[in-house]
Amino acid sequence: MSVNGESASGPQESAPAAAPAAAPQLRNAVVVGGNRIPFARTGGAYTRSSNQDMLGAALEGLIARFGLQDERIGEVAAGAVLKHSRDFNLTREVVLGSALAAETPAYDLQQACATGLEAVLGLANKIKLGQIDSAIAGGVDSASDAPIAVSEGLRGVLLDLNRARTIPQRLRILSRLRPRDLAPDAPNTGEPRTGLSMGEHQALTTAQWKITREAQDELAFNSHRNLAAAYDAGFFDDLITPYRGLGKDANLRADTSIEKLATLKPVFGRNLGAQATMTAGNSTPLTDGASTVLLASEEWADAHGLPKLATVLDGEAAAVDFVHGKDGLLMAPAFAVPRLLARNGLTLADIDFFEIHEAFAGTVLSTLAAWEDEEFGRNRLGLAGAFGSIDRSRLNVNGSSLAAGHPFAATGGRIVASLAKMLHAKGPVGGRPARGLISVCAAGGQGVVAVLEAR
Amino acid sequence: MTDKYTEFVSRGAGRDIARKLGLPQPVVLRRYAPGRPLVEGPVLVQGSGTGADELASILLSWRLDVRRHAVPREKLGAIILVLDGLARPEDLEKPVLGAAASLRDLAPNARVVIISRSAAGAPDPAVAAARQGVDGLLRSLAKELRAGATGNGILLTAAAGTTSPGTLGALQFFLSGRSAFVDGQFLTVTSGLGQLPDDAGTPLAGKVAVVTGAARGIGAAIARTLYRDGARLVVVDVPAAGGDLAKVANEVHGTALQLDISREDAGQRIIGHAVERHGRLDIVVHNAGITRDKLLVNMGQDRWNAVIAVNLAAQLRINAALLASVHFRSSPRIVSVASTSGIAGNRGQANYAASKAGVIGMVRATAPLLAAHGGSINAVAPGFIETAMTARMPFATREVARRLNSLQQGGEPGDVAEAIAFLASDAAGGISGEVLRVCGQNLVGA
Numbered sequence: 001m002s003v004n005g006e007s008a009s010g011p012q013e014s015a016p017a018a019a020p021a022a023a024p025q026l027r028n029a030v031v032v033g034g035n036r037i038p039f040a041r042t043g044g045a046y047t048r049s050s051n052q053d054m055l056g057a058a059l060e061g062l063i064a065r066f067g068l069q070d071e072r073i074g075e076v077a078a079g080a081v082l083k084h085s086r087d088f089n090l091t092r093e094v095v096l097g098s099a100l101a102a103e104t105p106a107y108d109l110q111q112a113c114a115t116g117l118e119a120v121l122g123l124a125n126k127i128k129l130g131q132i133d134s135a136i137a138g139g140v141d142s143a144s145d146a147p148i149a150v151s152e153g154l155r156g157v158l159l160d161l162n163r164a165r166t167i168p169q170r171l172r173i174l175s176r177l178r179p180r181d182l183a184p185d186a187p188n189t190g191e192p193r194t195g196l197s198m199g200e201h202q203a204l205t206t207a208q209w210k211i212t213r214e215a216q217d218e219l220a221f222n223s224h225r226n227l228a229a230a231y232d233a234g235f236f237d238d239l240i241t242p243y244r245g246l247g248k249d250a251n252l253r254a255d256t257s258i259e260k261l262a263t264l265k266p267v268f269g270r271n272l273g274a275q276a277t278m279t280a281g282n283s284t285p286l287t288d289g290a291s292t293v294l295l296a297s298e299e300w301a302d303a304h305g306l307p308k309l310a311t312v313l314d315g316e317a318a319a320v321d322f323v324h325g326k327d328g329l330l331m332a333p334a335f336a337v338p339r340l341l342a343r344n345g346l347t348l349a350d351i352d353f354f355e356i357h358e359a360f361a362g363t364v365l366s367t368l369a370a371w372e373d374e375e376f377g378r379n380r381l382g383l384a385g386a387f388g389s390i391d392r393s394r395l396n397v398n399g400s401s402l403a404a405g406h407p408f409a410a411t412g413g414r415i416v417a418s419l420a421k422m423l424h425a426k427g428p429v430g431g432r433p434a435r436g437l438i439s440v441c442a443a444g445g446q447g448v449v450a451v452l453e454a455r
Numbered sequence: 456m457t458d459k460y461t462e463f464v465s466r467g468a469g470r471d472i473a474r475k476l477g478l479p480q481p482v483v484l485r486r487y488a489p490g491r492p493l494v495e496g497p498v499l500v501q502g503s504g505t506g507a508d509e510l511a512s513i514l515l516s517w518r519l520d521v522r523r524h525a526v527p528r529e530k531l532g533a534i535i536l537v538l539d540g541l542a543r544p545e546d547l548e549k550p551v552l553g554a555a556a557s558l559r560d561l562a563p564n565a566r567v568v569i570i571s572r573s574a575a576g577a578p579d580p581a582v583a584a585a586r587q588g589v590d591g592l593l594r595s596l597a598k599e600l601r602a603g604a605t606g607n608g609i610l611l612t613a614a615a616g617t618t619s620p621g622t623l624g625a626l627q628f629f630l631s632g633r634s635a636f637v638d639g640q641f642l643t644v645t646s647g648l649g650q651l652p653d654d655a656g657t658p659l660a661g662k663v664a665v666v667t668g669a670a671r672g673i674g675a676a677i678a679r680t681l682y683r684d685g686a687r688l689v690v691v692d693v694p695a696a697g698g699d700l701a702k703v704a705n706e707v708h709g710t711a712l713q714l715d716i717s718r719e720d721a722g723q724r725i726i727g728h729a730v731e732r733h734g735r736l737d738i739v740v741h742n743a744g745i746t747r748d749k750l751l752v753n754m755g756q757d758r759w760n761a762v763i764a765v766n767l768a769a770q771l772r773i774n775a776a777l778l779a780s781v782h783f784r785s786s787p788r789i790v791s792v793a794s795t796s797g798i799a800g801n802r803g804q805a806n807y808a809a810s811k812a813g814v815i816g817m818v819r820a821t822a823p824l825l826a827a828h829g830g831s832i833n834a835v836a837p838g839f840i841e842t843a844m845t846a847r848m849p850f851a852t853r854e855v856a857r858r859l860n861s862l863q864q865g866g867e868p869g870d871v872a873e874a875i876a877f878l879a880s881d882a883a884g885g886i887s888g889e890v891l892r893v894c895g896q897n898l899v900g901a
Contacts, residue, residue, distance in 0.1 A: 057698070060701050060702070060705060061697065061698070061711075063705055064700065064701035064704035064705050064710065065701075065704075065713075066732075067704075067709060067732060069708045070708070099705040234718075237694045238713060240694070241697040241698055241713070242694070243698055247694065305731055305732045305733065305734065306732070
């Protein structure tokens, strides 16, 4: 294992810019706490819930937990990956329907599955700069209540009809309609530029890094076991507010076993034959849910008598060229993490909790394999050798997306709130604050990562 | 949960029909709302002696329309009978029969309050007999009253007089709409402690209160009532009830604490949350409770243990933490929800009744421990209350249960909440170790 903290940038990226001479004095942004609703499998408890309903429920629980009624929060930012056009102002609408002061501004953002974490990082930066004192980051997604669009053909006809002035014009436009135009256009998780679903992309990456079926099933098993244990320990008592009769993540299988997982048939990469290793058990299912995180300056938290669980130390985004097959679709965090740690003078050994989002067990294991690979470290990360390996006992210790489920934009908030609580409980480690690393991969070959430090 | 029958017989044709058929005639009770007068109509103060005179002058300072002598056929809002000087049974006749003539003139939803001395610790048998006689007198009188009128008593111990804060606090409670469903009951003023509020509308201003089991029903009503009275709230319920709890918290501008109160560290968690978020802790209302009904002969270990653990052991453990905490020493108040089942027993509820009777025992024994800090602890025992739980009872059973009291109707969750809010206030500081029934003078029990 070799760790090079001096330069972890890839060959195509320039080294991190040196701090300007007159850098402004930044203050800390702290995580006060979070709230989410339990995650439901698509078609389950939240089938009839809209994104507004779910984000509203998560926000109401957050307001109740921290007594934020009538409070004017600096800014609320949240988003959804699958979003109805009527929800153009989703977050502001949710704020207006909540117990927060109506004077609380809000905006939507979207960065695929990294939406929730990017919301946290953007708002934390505003707090650090002194632009705002408090903020709520959030994310929500419903695959049950997904928008269904009309086909491009029908949409063109409808828009032209609206512009037509005479009956003959209208008839001429209508005559363009073909039966295939009437088929609705449902959303899918396929990449527009490759036509491959996320699972098929990951199947290629999983095979490339020679990740075994057994290793993936073991990771999935650990996720369920760890999440179940966390529930039993009451870990989620102040992180979750039940919704629509659901008190726990519906995807959790506390009684699953390696043996049961081994019986599942591959669902992705079936054309790979013996190398087809990705099953419904080691891939996340489509999920409905919402999460929120309360961020603040230290002064605001103190003035409101609220806890300070962790500081948002830093974040980094990366993207890969998956279109031309240079890297796997979900491998961007493999680049983002080395850059982020280098900028902060940290190595993998300085991290006490790793929260690597389990889009697929193969994603986590491919990322870890890349970090342990000498060639990848030298050629792709520009290091002297391999980036390094992590202590697996520090990985997703309270479960992750394979067990909890993954409502795309809500996953970042889930992880930040849980990690902040874990860090606070851990306290100092050898005279320094406990640190946690978050890594979230996203569609479009993107990834966002962050480091939190215990308070 | 509305009592349709009461609405029906309260006016017009329904009232006439019920009268002719001799059916129960419950009326819509006068309930407190901010800004309402303490009593509607003149207040007749009967009884000789300085106690009655001093009290009458205080009532005048409350801007009440006070009468020392009955004006025939004038409708009265209340009769206050002061019997604090009884020396022998013969002393009862004159004031009691004097007041009796005025009972006919009571307006609907009027009040009768008898103030007398507690027989416990009376200097000789004749005094004790006279004082104890008031008990039967009041309970019978309350059963004779009609049209939402109630009769209640205030018992003075040696440490209290007719104008002690606790006496005046209890008198205001009994006179007002806050005590709508309290009938035929006594409150004992055990000390001269307590203080009437500066602003009658917000008697709990500046206080931080914790309510357990606050997500639904009576607990949610308690939270709303304490909030209305000026308190800042911490609402507690099990994590599984968190969705409803969040709604209550946001309604009462409080903070939600998802916590299983039977956890070992529940007391520390409650104190920590209240102090960290709100800077102090003044009031704890033990409302959380469960039922696991089964005939005793069929009772299993799980049903018995679950009820005792949540309803009784958890309260004891939380109280121990409160008593040990430096944050609970400024006139602290604890109010526990007991039950008439714990007083009279109930078939199929041996576990529940044992737990609620245990609460009463706990309250009596904890009172002296809190006295050192000027604190108090009391219990409220609800009778038949219209909640989601009682709405699930079979129709006939519910109808019978509802009418089996002097007010011939079920109480509302808010009625229990009013009694708790009163006992949690400094006006009740002179009352500790007591159990107040909110049952409309149910025929079951004492």
